[in-house]
Amino acid sequence: MTTAPTSFDERYRAVETRDARFDGQFVLAVRTTGIYCRPSCPARTPKPANVTFYPTSAAAHEAGYRACKRCLPEAAPGSPAWNVRGDVAARAMRLIADGVVDHEGVVGLAGRLGYSPRHLSRVLAAELGAGPLALARAHRAWTARVLLVETELPVADVAFAAGFASLRQFNDTIREVFGVVPTELRRRRRNATHAVTPGEIDLLLPYRSPIDLPGLFNWVRVRSVRGVELTSAVDDPEPSYARTVALPGGPAWFELRLDERGSLRLRARLTALADLGALVARVRRLFDLDADPVGIEAHLARHPELTPLVEATPGIRVPGALDPHEMLVRAMVSQQISTVSATSMLGTLALGLGEQLPDPGESWHHLRTLFPTMSVIAERGHEALRGPARRIEAIRGAAAALASGDLVLTSADDGPTQRAALLAMPGIGPWTADYVRMRVLADPDVLLPGDVAARAGAAVAGIPPDPRGLTDWAVRVAPWRSYLTAHLWRAVAPTPVPRPVPRTPTAPDQTGATP
Numbered sequence: 001m002t003t004a005p006t007s008f009d010e011r012y013r014a015v016e017t018r019d020a021r022f023d024g025q026f027v028l029a030v031r032t033t034g035i036y037c038r039p040s041c042p043a044r045t046p047k048p049a050n051v052t053f054y055p056t057s058a059a060a061h062e063a064g065y066r067a068c069k070r071c072l073p074e075a076a077p078g079s080p081a082w083n084v085r086g087d088v089a090a091r092a093m094r095l096i097a098d099g100v101v102d103h104e105g106v107v108g109l110a111g112r113l114g115y116s117p118r119h120l121s122r123v124l125a126a127e128l129g130a131g132p133l134a135l136a137r138a139h140r141a142w143t144a145r146v147l148l149v150e151t152e153l154p155v156a157d158v159a160f161a162a163g164f165a166s167l168r169q170f171n172d173t174i175r176e177v178f179g180v181v182p183t184e185l186r187r188r189r190r191n192a193t194h195a196v197t198p199g200e201i202d203l204l205l206p207y208r209s210p211i212d213l214p215g216l217f218n219w220v221r222v223r224s225v226r227g228v229e230l231t232s233a234v235d236d237p238e239p240s241y242a243r244t245v246a247l248p249g250g251p252a253w254f255e256l257r258l259d260e261r262g263s264l265r266l267r268a269r270l271t272a273l274a275d276l277g278a279l280v281a282r283v284r285r286l287f288d289l290d291a292d293p294v295g296i297e298a299h300l301a302r303h304p305e306l307t308p309l310v311e312a313t314p315g316i317r318v319p320g321a322l323d324p325h326e327m328l329v330r331a332m333v334s335q336q337i338s339t340v341s342a343t344s345m346l347g348t349l350a351l352g353l354g355e356q357l358p359d360p361g362e363s364w365h366h367l368r369t370l371f372p373t374m375s376v377i378a379e380r381g382h383e384a385l386r387g388p389a390r391r392i393e394a395i396r397g398a399a400a401a402l403a404s405g406d407l408v409l410t411s412a413d414d415g416p417t418q419r420a421a422l423l424a425m426p427g428i429g430p431w432t433a434d435y436v437r438m439r440v441l442a443d444p445d446v447l448l449p450g451d452v453a454a455r456a457g458a459a460v461a462g463i464p465p466d467p468r469g470l471t472d473w474a475v476r477v478a479p480w481r482s483y484l485t486a487h488l489w490r491a492v493a494p495t496p497v498p499r500p501v502p503r504t505p506t507a508p509d510q511t512g513a514t515p
Helices: 007-018 057-062 088-097 101-113 117-128 132-150 156-160 167-178 182-187 213-221 273-286 292-301 307-312 326-333 339-354 374-383 389-404 417-421 429-440 452-461 466-475 480-490
Strands: 027-030 035-037 050-052 201-204 229-231 240-247 250-258 263-269
Touching: 007 050, 007 339, 027 057, 050 132, 057 132, 057 374, 088 101, 088 117, 088 273, 101 117, 101 132, 117 132, 132 156, 132 167, 132 182, 132 273, 156 182, 156 273, 156 307, 167 182, 213 229, 213 240, 240 263, 240 273, 250 273, 292 307, 307 480, 326 339, 326 374, 326 389, 326 429, 339 374, 374 389, 374 452, 417 429, 452 466, 452 480, 466 480
Parallel strands: none
Antiparallel strands: 027 035, 027 050, 201 263, 229 240, 240 250, 250 263
């Protein structure tokens, strides 16, 4: 990540140069106008004496400022700090984005983090300038603005989809945050000519450039599970990835696609509109959309061994996970077998044990299966899984522990605690525990020195390929060892993917047993 400026002078210089790298990492509030902006706002730079900087939009809201109508600070990509940092504030922000406050309240959020509600509120106010309720309200306001501007949903549906408890609360918040009523935001809709199927939501997903979208689409393509996931052909000029997912309000279907303008769009059909915010947060983690590629690549390219890899694939991302429990099962199934074999077995598992959904409509009719629940895998996994009996029992045991709550696995876990809990389970070794940490927590600093493909990539790059030598060498690229691993995987990938969009780089197939 580009190091976020911390002093007033550093932040003010970023504003003077309209440096978009820092959008989403802090906001500036102007006392003479009562407005807060992202650092790259094209408006005239205010005098330093009139500026106050806040770490989050919620902090600016709490101080009485409203969002700029010109730069739309709520539309910036999320801060990459929540993945880099593993402290309680970062973990809380990930859970708030997942809608935990909306579904479980502050008590539920605090309980998940192991704090009392009062102490958690003090920590967040000190670190982020706002408590959990204000942070959740800011997230709801962002969701509402997106729906008002980019969809034709009725205003009442927008209110409840964004997580508001009442229309009055929704109207008051929109007026307070944006300085206009919801219908005024609706009149600024930019995609009025964009055709959307009734009952579906279609949104633009912002990200920081560059981004290796072809590589991301290819990653999910070669690992797609039958019935659960569906991807476009390798030579499709507008690649896409679609799947089913279980959300708190019921099953959902979504599709990510790269359109003809090079924009990444999310199309979704939800059982409960209130799940939209959680879905967007999960999808952003899946494609690592909040990463800061410029800062990461500048750090990696300092080392001559990595310069050719960075130049070959600018904007590389580390794919995340939609569902932590599913990710653990996929990782355990993939141990010591090829990606092709693992994907085939996962397809058998899903089609044999997953819930079969009613027909969701013509555009989704190939996606009729949810990935099996942990309780079903624990009870009947042996019917679909193949391989050594010890591995099958280990997978069933892990699923049973997840289903009972004896093993807790979430996107907001403390990294070392999660790793220790996984290693304590039979059949889970360091590779699996670290791979899950990389994918589930979006931890940017995970190295897999025992991974065959990573070691082969190290040899190609001129880095010591033995586990100890690779581990010792990789210390110099911390805290970005997950991105080093991604580049090493790419270095030995055999087949390039056709370039679907001129402005994005090609991405070869991934090989090996990496799930």
